[in-house]
Amino acid sequence: MLFLPHWATDYLKRRDPALAGPLALYERIKGGMRLVAVDPEARQHGVRPGQSVADARALLPPLTLREIDYPLLEAGFGDLADWHSNASPLVAILTDRARFGDLVLDITGVSHLFGGEAAMLELLLQRLRACHYSVAGAIAPTIGAAWALSHFARSQVAGPEALSARLDPLPVAALRLDQNDITTLSQMGLTTIGQVRSRPRKPLQARFGAELLLRLDQAYGEVEERMTSRLPPIAHSVERRLLDPLILLDDVLAVTQDLAIRLAHDLERHGRGAQTFHLLLYRVDHKVMTLSLNAARPTRDPAHMLSLFRHRAQRLAGEYDAGFGIDMMRLAAGALEELAPTQLGAFSIPGGMEDIDRLTDRLSSRLGAPAVLRTQLKASHIPERAARLVPAIAASGVTQAAQPSLTRPLRLLPSPEPVAINAEVPDGLPASMIWRRQRYRLIRGAGPERLGAEWWRSGERLELVPPPASPDPAKAPPEPPPYIPDLKRHDPEAQTRDYYRVEDEDGRRFWVFRLGLYGGPDLPVWYLHGFFA
Amino acid sequence: MPAPDRQLRLTALRDIIADIERKPALAEAGARAILSETGFPQLPGGTVQDIFLDETRDAGAGLGFALMQARALLAGKRSAVLHLHLAPEGQALGLPYGPGLEGLIDPTRLVLVQARNAADLLWAAEEALSCQAVAAVIADMAARPKLLDFTATRRLSLRAGESGASLFFLHYGSWRQASAAQMRWRLTPERSAAQPYDDQAPGAPRWRLRLERGTLANHRTDWLLQATEKGLATLSTEPFEPNPAPAALSHALPAPLGHRLSQTA
Numbered sequence: 001m002l003f004l005p006h007w008a009t010d011y012l013k014r015r016d017p018a019l020a021g022p023l024a025l026y027e028r029i030k031g032g033m034r035l036v037a038v039d040p041e042a043r044q045h046g047v048r049p050g051q052s053v054a055d056a057r058a059l060l061p062p063l064t065l066r067e068i069d070y071p072l073l074e075a076g077f078g079d080l081a082d083w084h085s086n087a088s089p090l091v092a093i094l095t096d097r098a099r100f101g102d103l104v105l106d107i108t109g110v111s112h113l114f115g116g117e118a119a120m121l122e123l124l125l126q127r128l129r130a131c132h133y134s135v136a137g138a139i140a141p142t143i144g145a146a147w148a149l150s151h152f153a154r155s156q157v158a159g160p161e162a163l164s165a166r167l168d169p170l171p172v173a174a175l176r177l178d179q180n181d182i183t184t185l186s187q188m189g190l191t192t193i194g195q196v197r198s199r200p201r202k203p204l205q206a207r208f209g210a211e212l213l214l215r216l217d218q219a220y221g222e223v224e225e226r227m228t229s230r231l232p233p234i235a236h237s238v239e240r241r242l243l244d245p246l247i248l249l250d251d252v253l254a255v256t257q258d259l260a261i262r263l264a265h266d267l268e269r270h271g272r273g274a275q276t277f278h279l280l281l282y283r284v285d286h287k288v289m290t291l292s293l294n295a296a297r298p299t300r301d302p303a304h305m306l307s308l309f310r311h312r313a314q315r316l317a318g319e320y321d322a323g324f325g326i327d328m329m330r331l332a333a334g335a336l337e338e339l340a341p342t343q344l345g346a347f348s349i350p351g352g353m354e355d356i357d358r359l360t361d362r363l364s365s366r367l368g369a370p371a372v373l374r375t376q377l378k379a380s381h382i383p384e385r386a387a388r389l390v391p392a393i394a395a396s397g398v399t400q401a402a403q404p405s406l407t408r409p410l411r412l413l414p415s416p417e418p419v420a421i422n423a424e425v426p427d428g429l430p431a432s433m434i435w436r437r438q439r440y441r442l443i444r445g446a447g448p449e450r451l452g453a454e455w456w457r458s459g460e461r462l463e464l465v466p467p468p469a470s471p472d473p474a475k476a477p478p479e480p481p482p483y484i485p486d487l488k489r490h491d492p493e494a495q496t497r498d499y500y501r502v503e504d505e506d507g508r509r510f511w512v513f514r515l516g517l518y519g520g521p522d523l524p525v526w527y528l529h530g531f532f533a
Numbered sequence: 534m535p536a537p538d539r540q541l542r543l544t545a546l547r548d549i550i551a552d553i554e555r556k557p558a559l560a561e562a563g564a565r566a567i568l569s570e571t572g573f574p575q576l577p578g579g580t581v582q583d584i585f586l587d588e589t590r591d592a593g594a595g596l597g598f599a600l601m602q603a604r605a606l607l608a609g610k611r612s613a614v615l616h617l618h619l620a621p622e623g624q625a626l627g628l629p630y631g632p633g634l635e636g637l638i639d640p641t642r643l644v645l646v647q648a649r650n651a652a653d654l655l656w657a658a659e660e661a662l663s664c665q666a667v668a669a670v671i672a673d674m675a676a677r678p679k680l681l682d683f684t685a686t687r688r689l690s691l692r693a694g695e696s697g698a699s700l701f702f703l704h705y706g707s708w709r710q711a712s713a714a715q716m717r718w719r720l721t722p723e724r725s726a727a728q729p730y731d732d733q734a735p736g737a738p739r740w741r742l743r744l745e746r747g748t749l750a751n752h753r754t755d756w757l758l759q760a761t762e763k764g765l766a767t768l769s770t771e772p773f774e775p776n777p778a779p780a781a782l783s784h785a786l787p788a789p790l791g792h793r794l795s796q797t798a
Contacts (some may be wrong), residue, residue, distance in 0.1 A: 355666035356613045356644070363646055363657055371620070373645040375631035387631035392644055410593050410600075410634065411627030429733065436590075444725070446734030503735040507722035508590060531590075531627055533597025533738040533760060 001094075001146030002084075002103040002124060002137045008068065009039035010133045011076050022060055025068040026053050036068055040134065073100055078230070082288035085231055085280070086239075086328050087114070087124060092227040094147065096176050104143055104227050111139075117157045125155060131286070140166075143227060144219030148174035148193070160221070167219060168194030175215040181208055193219070231290075232278065236270070237332035238262040245284050245325020249313055252281065252326065256309050259331035260302035273298030273339030277305055282328040289326075291316070293365050296357040296393050298337040304358060305331075311366035360392040369393050381451055383412065383499075383529065406449075407501065409511040409530030416527035419512060426518045430502055433512065435528050440504040447502075448514075453495030460490045494520055501532065509533070573758060573765035574749055578606045578668065579697045581690040581714040585745075587721060589675050589705045592626045594722040594740050596671070598758075599701040600637045601765050603669035606699055611668035613642050615661045617654050618673040620647040625675050636762075651680045655689070662692045662700060669699045677708050687713035709745075717746035726759055737761060739768070 004010070013019045022042035026033045033053040045060045056063055077093065077100035084091050090106035107120065114120035117139050128135045138149035139157040145167055149158055152174045158166045167174075170193050172185045184207075190196050196204070197216060205213055217223035238259050246252055256279060267273060275298050279291040293308050313320070364372045373389040380386045420434040429445035497513040504510070509532035516524035576582075582602075586595045603614045616629050631640035646661075648654035654672060661670045674681070681702075690713045693700050702714065709717070719742070726736040742756040757768040 353612065353666070355610075355664050359613075359661060359664040359667065360644060362660055367646065367648060367653055367657065371647045371649070373647065375629075375634075375640045375643060375645070377631055377640065383630075383632070387640070389628070389645060405635070406632065408633035408635075409627075409630055410596050410637075412630035412633070413627045414624050438590075444733055444735050446728075446731060501735055503725055505724075507724045507739065509593065509722070509725065509735050509738065530630060530633070531593030532633075532735070533593050 001140070001143065001150045002105070002128070002135055003147075003150040004101050004103070004128070004133055004135045006037070006039050006134045007077065007101045008037040008073050011073060012066065013039070014131065014133075015076075019064060021062055021064060022047070023064045023066070024056055025066050027068050070099060077101070079287045081230055082290075083282055083286045084124075085288065086282050086330075087120070089231070089234055089237070090227065090229045091231065092229055094143070094227075102147065104146070106227065106229075107139065121155065121157060142219060142221045143225045144176065144215060145221075147176060148219060163220065164194075168192060168197065172196055175212070175219060177212065177215060181212060184208070231280075232276075232334055234278070234332040234334060235336050236263065236266050236272075236274070237330050238266060239328060239330035241328045242326070245322075245327045246329075247322045247325050249320055249322075252322075252329065253306070253310055253313060255329055256331065257302070257306050259329060260305040260309075263305070263331050263333060264300045264302040267300040267333060267336075267339075271339060272336045273300045274333035275299075275335035275337065276333070277308070278332045278334065279309055280330040280332065281322075281326045282330070283322065284324045284327050287323065289320075293361075294369070294393055295361050297354075298335075298339050300339065304361070308361055308365045311362055315366050315368070364391065364393055382454075383408070383451070387412075409509075409532045412530040413528065416513070416529045419526050419528045421512065421514075421526040430500055430512060430526075433502070433504075433510075433526075433528075435510075440508070440510075442502040443505050444503040445500050447500030448498035449500075451497045451499060451513075453490075453492040453497075455492040457490045458492045493517055494522065499529075573756060573767050574751075575605050575764070576602060576699075576716075578611075578699045579694050580716065581686060581693050581700045581702070583702045583704060583712055583714040583717040583746075585704050585706070585709070585717065585719045587705070587707065587719075589625055591720070591722055592673070592703070592705070594720055594738070595703040595705075596629060596673075597637070597738060597760060598718075598720055598740060598742070598765075599669070599671045599703065600634070601760060602701065603671065603699070604638050605764065606668040607638065607642070608668070610666055611698070613644055613667050614638060615644050615646060615657075615667060615670045616673070617646045617648060617657055617661075617670065619651065619654060619675070620649055622673065622675040623647065626673055651678045655680060655685055658700060659689060659692055662689065662698050663696050664698070665696065667696075667698045669701065671701045671703065673703045675705055677704075677706060677710075681710075681712070683711040683713055690714065715747050716744065719743045719745055723757065 008025055009023045012025075013023065022045065023039045024035050024042050024047055025037040027036045028034075035047065035049050035051050035053065035056055038047050038049055042056075042060060042063055047056045047060055047063065051059075053065060056065070081091050081093050081103055084103060084105060088105040088107050088110045092104045093100065094102035094104050096102075105124075107117070111117045111120045114123055121137050121139050125135055125137050136150045137155045138146045138153070140146035140149055141158075141160045141163060145158060145163055148167060148170050149156060152170045153166070156166075171191060172193060173182050174193060175196075177185075185191075185196065190199070193216070196212075197220075201213060214223060218225045240255060240259060242255070246255065259279075274295075276292065276294050281289040281291075283289065291309060291312055293312050295304070295308065299305070360372050369391045372392045374392045376388045376390045378386055378388055417435065421430045422432045423430050427448075429447065430442050433440045433442055494516045496517055497515055499511060499513045502510050502512055510528055511530035511532065512526055512528050514524045514526050516522060518524060584595050584599060586592065600614070607614070618626065618628070629643060629645065631643075634640045634643060646654075646657050648657055651674070654674070658670050658672055661667050689700055721741045723739040723741050725738055728734040728736040737759050739757065739759045742758055744754040759766045759768055
């Protein structure tokens with residue numbers, strides 16, 4: 001557990017070296033401006049979080065004041081947390097009491113790499129302090145205990161045997177409780193955790209609810225508390241620490257090749273292949289860049305991995321920013337599946353499909369997965385639903401619906417285009433057409449092929465589809481669909497389509513349809529939907 | 534007279550030039566083009582062909598012709614056909630539609646690639662050509678591509694010659710520009726064949742085809758083709774005319790019902 005009490009102000013000062021002297025951040029709450037974060041220098045002069053801005057200015061005239069920018073700070077803290085995955089693969093941000101500042105690392109089975117728990121804690125603290133972050137840390141058997149120790153005691157390592165001796169003298173606030181509960185407890189005369197623990201549990205539960213007991217049990221390890229790692233769980237990974245930070249993308253790819261070969265050996269020893277690969281680049285300035293990609297089928301072929309990363313890197317050329325250099329790289333494999341050790345590559349299935357899958361992998365790694373598509377046939381009589389285009393990466397192993405053989409066009413317009421059609425008699429063959437401001441005389445035609453709408457939905461009220469969620473939910477909250485009081489009911493008759501195959505005098509063959517029937521409330525509309533060969 | 538001698542020297546020189554140009558695919562195309570039973574030569578893989586259509590509304594014909602050729606190249610390990618197009622042009626040209634392809638190729642063998650710009654499209658074409666399992670690549674470009682100059686097509690034709698996969702460019706318009714493609718076709722749709730039981734209905738598709746660049750074994754340049762189950766069938770040898778004779782019927786067919794009514798009245 002690492003606790004960075006002044007992270008917000010430290011981070012801003014580090015970002016902008018011109019910010020010197022006492023700094024405080026305020027937030028607008030109900031029209032008033034209240035301080036929420038104060039750096040140590042200001043705190044010495046009596047400035048406290050919760051004060052109003054006017055009071056703080058009066059106390060300390062040279063105080064620099066900034067409005068707090070939560071998304072920026074959260075993103076920055078997220079970067080810092082990701083960067084700490086160079087110490088342990090399982091890193092999480094604890095947001096119980098504050099939105100940033102508490103970092104949890106699961107160091108089970110990791111500490112020996114750093115020469116023991118005490119040395120590891122020392123190293124983690126030292127390297128943050130070297131960057132002028134104020135930080136406290138604790139290693140303890142439970143998340144609750146580590147939180148308590150890092151917030152309310154000196155940085156230390158607490159073993160399971162000394163846990164209650166260390167926790168009992170700490171104040172009750174160390175249990176991650178609400179301010180109200182803390183106040184009530186102190187009014188009852190219970191100021192330390194040990195005192196609370198010695199009380200009978202039933203009355204405590206009746207007075208404070210299950211929360212207090214849960215926190216107590218979590219701190220002492222009676223109840224297991226789980227953390228959710230920020231990075232995807234990684235089963236196999238290889239890493240390389242670099243003496244000299246890398247800047248160039250080509251160098252990064254060269255190291256990736258090394259890593260890919262090592263990862264391939266690793267996977268082969270375990271008889272497995274992977275479908276997702278993550279390349280994590282740890283920058284010197286506490287940021288992590290992640291390149292993730294997927295393969296269509298499990299593989300462990302280093303050459304294939306490298307070519308995928310190479311194409312992925314080409315796509316990102318503009319966004320690649322090594323900052324002051326990359327000092328550690330990790331190649332991780334996810335979505336593992338059994339792959340017999342004797343098998344040469346994952347792709348040795350006869351019939352050339354393996355090469356196609358590799359090709360689609362390469363194409364999607366550079367053009368993006370939604371750009372490489374395969375047709376998936378569906379059992380639907382509505383033409384645009386009968387064939388779905390799905391990303392080729394996701395399409396492997398799809399089953400095909402049986403299709404009756406129908407005359408269908410070679411090309412279909414993604415959305416039908418309205419045309420003006422004249423027919424001699426209302427239900428006769430179309431005689432002429434105007435499409436894209438050009439006139440066509442139609443000399444031949446066949447039809448109609450009547451495709452009814454989905455009658456089993458008749459009478460249902462149409463609904464508006466909610467707009468797709470914006471990629472960044474923090475920036476734009478999803479808007480509810482506009483309220484329209486009288487949406488039409490689904491009318492299968494008005495949605496019936498009569499398809500005609502028509503040919504113009506130059507030999508172009510089109511697929512047009514008429515939406516709706518004559519005699520209904522609305523006049524039918526004609527659309528052009530496809531081209532025949 | 535040194536006439537036969539000169540002739541020999543000329544052919545020798547041509548061979549040297551062909552060697553310098555290293556067009557193995559074209560040399561092979563001349564030699565190996567099999568005259569299929571239906572009349573249209575079956576061109577071997579490894580060629581780059583420009584197929585020019587007059588307007589984007591003829592897109593269906595172009596795709597049909599390219600797919601007919603690609604179908605003949607699907608064999609053994611070469612099991613896929615790629616269709617490349619630019620993402621913004623999908624609505625103008627229409628996208629290949631699975632159920633409609635079934636007569637030509639298995640729709641699951643077609644991989645569609647939507648490139649954001651011409652550079653990505655050309656990259657994808659080159660990448661696909663170097664794959665051993667691709668039979669043919671069909672690239673749709675509605676607008677005249679600036680990037681597709683002689684160098685680019687040359688690069689692609691070398692790649693195609695090495696790997697044995699064919700590349701078909703579908704171009705739209707009357708422009709022509711320098712290209713290293715072995716063949717340049719001009720394709721126009723033609724009125725379809727008669728349907729046996731319904732003379733009003735469009736039948737099997739027919740196209741006029743003119744070879745504008747490149748040579749084939751029999752030095753023929755004009756075809757009237759009909760797409761059949763077996764492949765492309767040749768119908769006639771008459772010279773190509775961009776605008777065929779006007780239709781015999783200048784208006785839509787009169788309703789037969791009306792005649793009968795007038796007879797009974």
